[in-house]
Each structure stands twice: as structure tokens, then as C-alpha cells.
Amino acid sequence: MWLMYLNVFLVGGLICMIGQILLIKTNITSSRILVLFVVIGAILEALGLYEPIVNFAGAGALVPITGFGRSLAKGAVDAIKTQGFLGVFTGGLTATAGGIAAAVIFAYLFALIFNSRTKKY
Amino acid sequence: MIAKKCGKQSVKFSTPVKIISTYSIVGQKEGNGNFKDYFDYILKDDKFGEDTFEHAERKLIEHAIIHGIERAHLNIQDIDLMLAGDLLNQITSSSFTARKLNATFVGLYGACSTMAESLAVGACMVDGGFFKNVVCATGSHFSSAERQYRFPLELGNQRPPTSQWTVTGAGCAILSADGPNDCNKIYSATFGKVVDYGVTDVNNMGAAMAPAACSTLIAHFEDMHTKPEDYDLILTGDLGKLGSELLIDLMEHNGYKLGRNYSDCGQMMYNDNQKTFQGGSGAGCSASVLNSYVMRKLSEGSIKRVLFLATGALLSSTSAQQGDSIPGICHAVEIRRE
Amino acid sequence: MDDKELHEKYNAYVQAKIPKTKNFPSLFYSYLVGGLICMLGQGISDTLLAIFPSMTKDAASAWMLIGLIFLASFLTGLGVYDRIGVFAGAGSIVPITGFSNSIASPAIEYKKEGIIFGLCVKMFSVAGPVIVNGLAVSIIVGIIYMFL
Structure with a gap:
């Protein structure tokens, strides 16, 4: 059980760190990182390589x-x-559908409530 | 007859044009920076009581102009011409300010070089005998620039290490043919060429603008037959840390050595703890530093001869997305105090 | 020296001049924050499974993602998420929360240009490419699967 959380942390963190390496080395925008990772995820799944990662790391891969x-x-x-x-x-x-609908509706909701703020740093 | 032109790109004024008053206003972050004791007004709230950042930018410029005019003991009716520009599309901040002030208005766009551009054009207007009192103003706002050129403010991205921080601020200088004799005066001006060395990285403006600054600087020295040592201060607008190092190298390559009298407004604007990486940028950067710190130092007499060069990157988000490189421009004005 | 050569020379010289940043801290923070967000997700789905024993694992994962998306939109609205992003970098971009942030941030930002033409139109200005490309790849995968 607790070992699972270690797997989640290790795999999830690793995927993010690969993104950070790309960000530093190539200076690409966050939008491109997201596109690249979605495409990589879909291709790995199609090749049957992503399911083992999900079984190993759970949320760390989801x-x-x-x-x-x-x-x-x-x-x-x-x-x-x-x-x-x-x-x-x-x-x-x-x-x-669940993820997209949630992202859209929560963005809509909070956009109506909140205003943008200046960055401090 | 062209009597006042000097060399290829420069003009020398027959009667030096008086800068009868200046005013600077900046945002909170700039107000915590290195020049906090010199600015005339520091915002407590980045929206300046307005509902959007664009309106706040408009109000910054308006505030600077109104208080600049007040400080010169003039009324808005006494102003013959307003020269202003900013970074927003179709320079709305300046033109809407002109609408509010009911001023005769010529809009300028030189990106971040607008302060030097307006001073140079304004000085020509005054020395030519066309207008008596001319207002030169410009400003920028971090958040409105970020919205227009980059990403939404709430997006959790990291700024690259070569990026600069757009200054929230505005500056205003009033030029006049009249006025007291003991004030800072514009002696000469050099108009720049658009220079492009093929830099395409929109997060590295300093590198894109440094060649333009180099070109104008050399033109000024050649036209005026001067050397870098003749000036107490050579001040570029917003090249930033990296950009000013590039400029020093480029100048050395061309046989001019910029010494301790060289500085950059953007580089000096923030202290190291403010995490702006290469320093400040934007039209408001050079405008606020020139109209506060530099003018005060001239008035105090600690420096006597300043060459002020403001650099601008003439790109749009469309041109950058279509893969065009970033052209730069730089204008220079020489300001002296006897 | 012609223009192109000059440009290449200048760009190479600029690249050499660019200050080298210390990569290690940002890699560490991205790992840490990314890992923690994933652990939070695992925690949510395990809790759901413990409370509702009849729930399937897939449903729990879906609720977990919706929960993280909600949290990220809320933090974006409060103006907290972009501050996490400043030091975490990809650690807060790559998780689904970053996707949520990239939808919520333009929505909040461009509200001032109107609900329809500001908020709704600009909502997908950052995340739109993700959905478009993701969908395209899924259709390609589907077609290949059909004929294999």
C-alpha cells in the first residue's frame, strides 16, 4: 500500500522532470510541452507500453x-x-469527456468569480 | 537649406531645447527597486483604481502628463503639441489620453524607444520654431504587455533566463522654447536605422536590440565627432544585463570602448532579489528612469552631459509567430546641463 | 561578409553569451511538485475507493482527475497556481492540473473583453492544441487498430 505511494511519486515526478528538461534545453512553451506529452501518451498506449506503467504507478501515470x-x-x-x-x-x-467538461466548467465558473492579478515575480 | 543636420543621421539644435519639467510614475515592483527614492509617484495598487490593466496604463500616462504640466506651472491649454506612444496595439493608451486631455496629438510608435524618439522629434519641433511647449510622454504596464505579447497572467509557466520584466511605469518631459535658463537642455539628437541581425528568440530582446544601439551610437559619435569619454553618462534604455554586455562587445569590435560611464536603465531598475533575470524592459523603463534619476542627477550637477539612447524591438506577435526575426531601432538624444 | 553569415555569427555569439542557469534546483523542484501532485491524486482515488466500496477503479480515477482539475482551477482563480509554476516549472505544467490551469487562466484573463468573445473564445487559446492533437492521435490510433 505505502510502497504504491512511493511508486506514484517516483514515476509521476520522473515524467514531470522529463518535461522540465525539455523546457530548459529547448525553451519551448508550456502549450507545446502539453501537446507533446499527450501525443507521447497516446502512442505509448497504442503500443501497449503505457498500461504496465499505470499498473505499476497508478496515479503517477494517470x-x-x-x-x-x-x-x-x-x-x-x-x-x-x-x-x-x-x-x-x-x-x-x-x-x-469527464476531464474536459470539468476543466471547461470550472474554468467558466472561476473566471466569472475571480479577476486576474499582476505577477509578483 | 539643411542647416541643422549634422552628419548622416544627427541633428544639432541651434538653440538647445529646454526641458522645463519632468515627471515619473511607476508600479509597486519598480517602487521597491533601485530608484525608489527618485520616482515622483509609486502606485499602491497595480490597477491604479481602474478595472482593467489597459485602463491602468492609460491612467499612468495621463497622470504623468497632467502632473508634468502642473510642475511646469502651465495649463493644459498652454501645451501646443503632445507626442506620445506606448506598446499596446494601435497605441490606444496614448491616443485615449490625448482624447481626454483634448490635446493636439501626434502618435509615435518606436516600441520601447518611444521616450528618446518623442524627445528627438519634440526638440526638432521646438527648435524649428513650430511649437512652443511640447509634451513628450510614454508608458507601459507589465500586465497589459504580458496579456498582449505573451501568456495569461495566471498561467503557471516559467520565464526563461534571458527574459526581461516589462516595467509598469510612465514618464513625461515637457520641452519648451521658453523658460528659465538653468534647466536641462537637449543639444543634439540622432535618429536610428532599423537594424536586424536575425535574432528570432522573443525572450531575448536584449540580443535583438543591441546591434541597433551599436549602430546609432556609432552614428552619433561619427556625426558629432565625439568619443565615449566625452560623456558623463551613456545610458541605453532597456537592453538588460545580457544586452548591455553584447553592446559593450559590439562597440569594442567597432573600435569604441564603453567604460564606466556606460549604463542601462533596464539593468539598473531592479535589484537582484526581484528575480527579473535580465532586468527591466518596456517603454516605461527608460521613460521613468530618465525622467527621475537622470534628470535629478543633471539638475544637481553631479553629471553634466548625458547621451540617452532608448532601444526598441519592432516586432508584433503576428510577425514573431510567422517566424520573422526581430528588427531593432534606437534613437539618441544628448542632454546637457551647464 | 554577407547578411546571412553575419546573422549566423551573431546568433552563435549570443548563444555563447547567454548565462548558464543552474539546472539542478529546477529539476529537483519539478520532480518534487509533480510527484506530490500525483500522490495527492492517488490519495483521492484511494479515499474514494475506501468510502464507496462499490465504485470501480476507473470511476475512482475519473473522479480523482475531476477533483484535481477543480482544485487547479480554484487555485488559478486565487492567483496561487502561477506562483507554484514559477518554481515548479514542468512539475505543475505536466500534471492534469497544468491542463486545467491552461484553460482557466485565459478564461480569467480575457473576461474583461466580454463573456462570449473574451472568456469563452480565449478559453482554449493555450489548451486548444492539446485537445486537437490528442484527438487527432486517438483517431489515428483507432484507424490503425481497425485495420490491424
Whole structure:
């Protein structure tokens, strides 16, 4: 049980640190980092390489944005099994609908409540 | 007949143009920096009581101009011409200020070089005998610039180590053909060329602008037949730490040695604890430092001859996204005190 | 020396002049913060599973992600998330909370230009590419799977 948390920390942190290395070495924007990691996650999932990481590290592999890519790819593949070719189009977004809807609606809500502030440093 | 032109890019005024009053206003962060004792007004709230950052920037420029005019014991009606510019699209901060003040207005855009540009153009107007009192002003706001050129303020990204911090601030100088004899005067000005050395990194403005500063500086020395040692202070606008090191190297490459009399407003603006990396940038950077610290030092007599060069990067977010390199420009004015 | 050569020479010289930052602290902080966010996620889903024994593991993960997204939007609204980002870097960008931050921050920022044309239009200005590319890849993966 507690060993699982160590795995979560080690794997989750490692994925983030790879992002930080890219950020320092190539000076790319955060938007590009996110795109890159989603695509990598989807490809790893398609190759069957991401599931073992999820089993080993749980949230450590689900919380980083690569997990979002994994859900997109996994959703498409799962939906094809039940819906056939239609699943290619419905699967990805269905699997990630919760996350996207939450991100949109909470952003909407808090944008109505809060105002932006100047950065201090 | 071209009597006042001097060399290729410079003009020398037959009667030195008087700077009868100056005013500077800055934000909180700048107010905690190295020049905190010199600024005329330091904001307590970065929005200056307005609802948006763009409105706050407008109010900064307006505040600087109104108080500058007041300090010169003039009324707004006495001002013949207002020369101003800023960094926002279509220079709205300046033109909306002109609308409010009901001023005769010529809008300038030289990005961060606007202070030197407006002083140079204004001095020509006054010395040419066209206008008596000319207001030169510019300003910038960190948050409005960040919104327009970079990312939303709340986005949790890291600024690269070569980046600079846009100064929240505005400065105003009033030029006049009239006025007391013992004031700071503009003797000459050098207009710059647009120089582009192919730098494409939008987070490294210092490197993009340093060649422009070098070009204008050399033009000024050649046109005026002077040397760097002739000036008590050679002050660039917002090259930042890296940019000023590049400029020193570039000048040395061209046979001029910039010594201890060389400084950069952006580099001096913040102290090391403020984590701005390369220092300040933006139109308000050179405007606020020139109109506070430099003018005060001239008035006190501790320096007598200043060459003020403000540099600007003439890019837009569209040009940067389309992969164009960043052109730079730099204008210079020589300010003296007898 | 022609222009192109000069430009290349100048750019190379600038690159050499750029101050070298100490990479180690930022790598350490990104690891730490990223790892902690993931541990928080694991904690949420384990708690959910303990409270609702009938819940499936997938449902618990989905709720956990929604919870983290909520937390990140809220912290973005309070103006805290960007301060975490200053020292954590990718540690707070790469987790799903960074995705949430990249949707919430433009929404909050551009509210002043109106609800429809500011808030709603700009909401995806940072995160839009993530959804577009992610979806494209998932469709490609799906098509390949169909024909394999």
C-alpha cells in the first residue's frame, strides 16, 4: 500500500522532470510541452507500453497529461470493440469527456468569480 | 537649406531645447527597486483604481502628463503639441489620453524607444520654431504587455533566463522654447536605422536590440565627432544585463570602448532579489528612469552631459509567430546641463 | 561578409553569451511538485475507493482527475497556481492540473473583453492544441487498430 505511494511519486515526478528538461534545453512553451506529452501518451498506449506503467504507478501515470493521451487512445480502441468503426470517432472524446467538461466548467465558473492579478515575480 | 543636420543621421539644435519639467510614475515592483527614492509617484495598487490593466496604463500616462504640466506651472491649454506612444496595439493608451486631455496629438510608435524618439522629434519641433511647449510622454504596464505579447497572467509557466520584466511605469518631459535658463537642455539628437541581425528568440530582446544601439551610437559619435569619454553618462534604455554586455562587445569590435560611464536603465531598475533575470524592459523603463534619476542627477550637477539612447524591438506577435526575426531601432538624444 | 553569415555569427555569439542557469534546483523542484501532485491524486482515488466500496477503479480515477482539475482551477482563480509554476516549472505544467490551469487562466484573463468573445473564445487559446492533437492521435490510433 505505502510502497504504491512511493511508486506514484517516483514515476509521476520522473515524467514531470522529463518535461522540465525539455523546457530548459529547448525553451519551448508550456502549450507545446502539453501537446507533446499527450501525443507521447497516446502512442505509448497504442503500443501497449503505457498500461504496465499505470499498473505499476497508478496515479503517477494517470495524473500527468500523458495519462490524458492514454485515455484518448484507450477510449478509441475500447469503443471500436463495441461500436465498430464509429468508435474511432466517439471513443477518444467519450473517455476524456469527464476531464474536459470539468476543466471547461470550472474554468467558466472561476473566471466569472475571480479577476486576474499582476505577477509578483 | 539643411542647416541643422549634422552628419548622416544627427541633428544639432541651434538653440538647445529646454526641458522645463519632468515627471515619473511607476508600479509597486519598480517602487521597491533601485530608484525608489527618485520616482515622483509609486502606485499602491497595480490597477491604479481602474478595472482593467489597459485602463491602468492609460491612467499612468495621463497622470504623468497632467502632473508634468502642473510642475511646469502651465495649463493644459498652454501645451501646443503632445507626442506620445506606448506598446499596446494601435497605441490606444496614448491616443485615449490625448482624447481626454483634448490635446493636439501626434502618435509615435518606436516600441520601447518611444521616450528618446518623442524627445528627438519634440526638440526638432521646438527648435524649428513650430511649437512652443511640447509634451513628450510614454508608458507601459507589465500586465497589459504580458496579456498582449505573451501568456495569461495566471498561467503557471516559467520565464526563461534571458527574459526581461516589462516595467509598469510612465514618464513625461515637457520641452519648451521658453523658460528659465538653468534647466536641462537637449543639444543634439540622432535618429536610428532599423537594424536586424536575425535574432528570432522573443525572450531575448536584449540580443535583438543591441546591434541597433551599436549602430546609432556609432552614428552619433561619427556625426558629432565625439568619443565615449566625452560623456558623463551613456545610458541605453532597456537592453538588460545580457544586452548591455553584447553592446559593450559590439562597440569594442567597432573600435569604441564603453567604460564606466556606460549604463542601462533596464539593468539598473531592479535589484537582484526581484528575480527579473535580465532586468527591466518596456517603454516605461527608460521613460521613468530618465525622467527621475537622470534628470535629478543633471539638475544637481553631479553629471553634466548625458547621451540617452532608448532601444526598441519592432516586432508584433503576428510577425514573431510567422517566424520573422526581430528588427531593432534606437534613437539618441544628448542632454546637457551647464 | 554577407547578411546571412553575419546573422549566423551573431546568433552563435549570443548563444555563447547567454548565462548558464543552474539546472539542478529546477529539476529537483519539478520532480518534487509533480510527484506530490500525483500522490495527492492517488490519495483521492484511494479515499474514494475506501468510502464507496462499490465504485470501480476507473470511476475512482475519473473522479480523482475531476477533483484535481477543480482544485487547479480554484487555485488559478486565487492567483496561487502561477506562483507554484514559477518554481515548479514542468512539475505543475505536466500534471492534469497544468491542463486545467491552461484553460482557466485565459478564461480569467480575457473576461474583461466580454463573456462570449473574451472568456469563452480565449478559453482554449493555450489548451486548444492539446485537445486537437490528442484527438487527432486517438483517431489515428483507432484507424490503425481497425485495420490491424
